[in-house]
Amino acid sequence: MDFSEDTLNKSDISNFFAGKSVFLTGGSGFLGKAILEKLLRSCPDIRCIYVLMRPKRGTSVQDRLQKILSEPLFTETLRRRVEARSKVHVVEGDVLLPQLGVSSQDRATLIHEVNIIIHSAASVRFDEPLKEAVNMNMGGTLRVLELAKEVENLVSMVHISTAYANCTLSEAEERIYDLDHSAHGILQMCEWMDEKSLKEVSSSILGTYPNTYTCTKAYAEHLVRESQAEHNIPIVIVRPSIVLATWNEPFVGWLDNINGPSGLFMVAGLGLLRAAPVTLRETFPDLVPLDLVVNTVIVAAKHRADPGVGPLPILHATAGPQNRISWQKMRRINLRLARTYPLVQMLRYPRMDFAFNDLHHKYMMFFHHYLPAHLAHFAVSLAGKPSKIARRYQRMINTIDILMFFYTTDPIFRKQKAEALFKSLNETDQYLFPMLADRMDWEVYLKGYLFGIRYFLLKEDLTTLPAARKRLTVLKAADLASTPLTLCFLYLMISWLISCLSMASTVIPS
Numbered sequence: 001m002d003f004s005e006d007t008l009n010k011s012d013i014s015n016f017f018a019g020k021s022v023f024l025t026g027g028s029g030f031l032g033k034a035i036l037e038k039l040l041r042s043c044p045d046i047r048c049i050y051v052l053m054r055p056k057r058g059t060s061v062q063d064r065l066q067k068i069l070s071e072p073l074f075t076e077t078l079r080r081r082v083e084a085r086s087k088v089h090v091v092e093g094d095v096l097l098p099q100l101g102v103s104s105q106d107r108a109t110l111i112h113e114v115n116i117i118i119h120s121a122a123s124v125r126f127d128e129p130l131k132e133a134v135n136m137n138m139g140g141t142l143r144v145l146e147l148a149k150e151v152e153n154l155v156s157m158v159h160i161s162t163a164y165a166n167c168t169l170s171e172a173e174e175r176i177y178d179l180d181h182s183a184h185g186i187l188q189m190c191e192w193m194d195e196k197s198l199k200e201v202s203s204s205i206l207g208t209y210p211n212t213y214t215c216t217k218a219y220a221e222h223l224v225r226e227s228q229a230e231h232n233i234p235i236v237i238v239r240p241s242i243v244l245a246t247w248n249e250p251f252v253g254w255l256d257n258i259n260g261p262s263g264l265f266m267v268a269g270l271g272l273l274r275a276a277p278v279t280l281r282e283t284f285p286d287l288v289p290l291d292l293v294v295n296t297v298i299v300a301a302k303h304r305a306d307p308g309v310g311p312l313p314i315l316h317a318t319a320g321p322q323n324r325i326s327w328q329k330m331r332r333i334n335l336r337l338a339r340t341y342p343l344v345q346m347l348r349y350p351r352m353d354f355a356f357n358d359l360h361h362k363y364m365m366f367f368h369h370y371l372p373a374h375l376a377h378f379a380v381s382l383a384g385k386p387s388k389i390a391r392r393y394q395r396m397i398n399t400i401d402i403l404m405f406f407y408t409t410d411p412i413f414r415k416q417k418a419e420a421l422f423k424s425l426n427e428t429d430q431y432l433f434p435m436l437a438d439r440m441d442w443e444v445y446l447k448g449y450l451f452g453i454r455y456f457l458l459k460e461d462l463t464t465l466p467a468a469r470k471r472l473t474v475l476k477a478a479d480l481a482s483t484p485l486t487l488c489f490l491y492l493m494i495s496w497l498i499s500c501l502s503m504a505s506t507v508i509p510s
Contacts, residue, residue, distance in 0.1 A: 003041055003080075003432070010428040011042070016302040018045035020155075021113045025095055025144060026120030027051035028064065030257055031160065031243065033073055034294045035118060037250060040084040041077040042298070042432055048087055050110060052121070054094040054101070065090040072456070073254055095121045095140030100147060111150045116301050117157040119144045124259065126211040126402050130202045133212035134190040134219075138183060141220040145227040148235075156234050156304040158297055163241040163286065163318050163413045164406065165218035168208045171412040174239075174314040176221050180207055183222040210405040228312050236304040240293045241318040241413060242406060245452045247289035247437075247445055253452025254290070260403065261287065266453050267396060269338040271348030271475065275364035276327070279408040281354045284324040286413055288437055289445065293317040295433040296418065303421055316415040317435070325442045327407065328354070333446050341450070344460055344468040348372075349479035369393060 008014045022039065026032035032051075039046055053061040069078065069085060078084055091110070093102040102110070121144075123136040141159065148157050166172035186205060190198065202212075209215035221237060228235045245255040245262065255262055267273040296317040303309060331352055338350040355361030373393035422435045454460045460468075 005044075007428060007432070008042070008044065010426070011432055012426060013299060013302045013429050013433060014043050014045070016305065017043035017116075017298075019047050020115040021048040021050065022046065022116045022118060023050045023052070023091075023110055023114045023147075024118045024120065025052045025140075026122065026160075028053055028068060029120060029122075030255070030259070031240075031290065031293060031297075032120040033068060033071070033256070034246070034254075034290050035120065035297055036068075036088070037073050037077055038291075038294045038298060040074075040081060040087065041250065044081055044084070046087060048089055048113065050089050050091050050114065052091050052093045052095070052100065052102075054092065061090045061092045071256070073250065073256075076250060095143055096135055098143070100143050107147070110147065111152060114151050115153050115155050116305075117144065117148055117151070117154065118160070118297060118301065119158065120160045120297075122160070122217070124213060126213045128212050129195070130205065130212050130216075131190050131193075131195065131198055133216045134186060137213070137216035138187055138220045138223060142187070142223050142227075145223065145233065148233050149227070149231050154234065156236070156301045158301050158304070159221075159224050159235055159237050160297065161221055161237050161239045162214065162217045163239040163316055163411075164214045165221060165239065166413075167210065167214050167405075167409065167411055169411060171414065172316075173414050174316050174417045176225055176237075176312075176314065177218075179218060179222060181205060181219070183219040183226070186219055211402070225312055232311075234304050235312060236300045237312065237314045238293075238297050238300050239314065239316050239318070239413070240296075241286035241288050241316075243290050243293055244287050245289065245449045246291045247440060247448070248434075249291040249294075252448035253450075253455070255449075255452050255456055258457060260406075261285075262449075262453060262457070263396075263399065264403075265334060265450060266457060268334060268352050269343050269350055269450065269453065270346045271350050272393075272396065273400075274348075274352050274368040275361060276331070276352055276354045277358070277361050277404070277408070279404075280327040282326055282328060283408055284326050284410040285407055286318050286320075286324060286411070288317060288319050289440070292435055292437055296435045299421065299425070299429070299433050299435060313417065315418040315421065316413045317418065318413040318415055319437045320415045320419075321412050322438045323440060323442075324410070329442070330446065333443050334450065337447055337450050339472065341454070341465065342468040342472040343454060343458060344464040344471060345458055346468070346471065346475065349472070349475040351479065365397075369397065 017039065024032060024036060027036055036049060036051065039049060051065065053064055055061055056064060065088065069088065091102060091106050093100045093106070099107065119141065121140055123133055148154055163172065166177055169177070189201070206212070206215050209218070224235055224237060227233055242260055244260070245253050258266055264273060296315060300313070300315050304313065331354070335350055335352060342350070353364065355364055418435060422430065425433070
């Protein structure tokens with residue numbers, strides 16, 4: 001992409017951010033880092049970016065920021081724009097704390113200096129206890145809104161939600177839907193109720209929501225709507241779906257975690273994940289590359305400051321119904337890529353099959369997952385070494401079970417407003433800030449995605465390919481040899497079961 005001065009001068013969005021200061025929460029997260037990098041790269045005249053961060057495990061916020069800026073994501077941007085580093089200022093604080101845990105001096109600076117707020121901080125753990133999820137996703141949002149009310153020259157605030165805030169619907173528009181409870185009532189309940197009492201009422205609060213993450217993000221939107229209406233805060237809500245590695249920016253395939261499908265693709269490439277439930281066979285999940293979400297957030301910030309925009313615009317940062325891909329097709333593409341560009345760390349030959357029914361899935365889970373894991377655990381233990389293989393395998397299965405709702409449902413997220421907004425941008429901004437996935441070639445994208453997993457997560461470059469291909473040949477032979485052994489084991493089990501039943505029938509008196 002051409003981010004030359006001539007090109008950026010033609011960008012309404014880059015010019016909008018010129019001379020303005022941004023307050024960013026969640027800047028150490030997957031999405032937050034990418035937003036920070038894109039602002040530094042595409043908005044060189046931005047005045048300042050304040051990043052809220054808390055000390056972690058004895059590491060100061062200054063050291064944490066330095067570590068983030070030294071990651072590969074920022075290398076090229078900071079090389080080309082040396083002055084960009086000086087525009088990033090870390091603010092010590094925590095969205096979980098009153099007043100965001102920010103010192104009075106820092107809060108005064110934010111109130112006087114900030115023009116744009118991007119609230120990205122959230123708990124994305126789907127199994128988070130309700131009290132913690134409410135405090136982070138709802139309480140944290142409310143505390144950022146309280147700051148927004150005080151900011152003197154606020155022109156725009158972006159609240160990053162999730163498209164799955166409406167996952168209980170088969171089709172969701174870019175609007176807020178009514179919920180069963182009061183958002184403030186839930187906040188108050190979680191403040192005074194103990195854990196035991198809260199557990200007893202949590203199912204009533206969750207209703208049809210599959211987990212605390214989606215539920216609390218939905219109620220957080222109601223807090224945003226109430227604050228906007230009461231205090232006229234210029235807010236826009238952006239709802240991403242399932243966010244994957246980058247498509248193009250700042251380079252192909254960047255990611256820094258194994259959350260969501262990334263973890264599935266990685267363990268499948270290592271040969272560890274082989275069985276998929278029947279419900280995945282023809283499901284079309286809504287998956288979106290990270291850079292498209294980042295661009296939507298930045299475009300939304302400028303859009304909200306435009307005259308004539310409604311009080312609370314909502315934009316879906318999703319693939320939408322036009323260009324989705326089924327798990328079945330992804331399985332075929334990923335297996336072909338995993339065998340063409342194998343990983344040197346793979347433990348078994350990459351293979352994955354969809355079950356025909358639930359009984360078949362249980363059979364596959366036993367022979368492909370539980371049995372190999374416990375045999376490996378037993379072998380390592382016999383050698384006198386501590387083994388965590390079985391426990392790690394179980395953790396992987398538990399994680400997949402937690403995520404299964406998102407993978408086995410395919411709601412339609414309409415995005416007419418996001419599409420209309422993108423079409424309203426000038427030619428330069430459409431080039432610099434692409435938001436739509438309708439022209440994305442999934443096979444090309446998945447190749448870059450898997451190379452990203454290889455390089456950024458497993459630290460393997462292409463020099464490992466010759467050794468990996470030799471290993472693939474050996475593991476394929478072992479896999480072929482294991483098939484008759486598995487059938488033999490199954491035959492012996494069935495024979496033993498029949499024998500036991502036969503013996504039991506002879507001792508039961510008639």
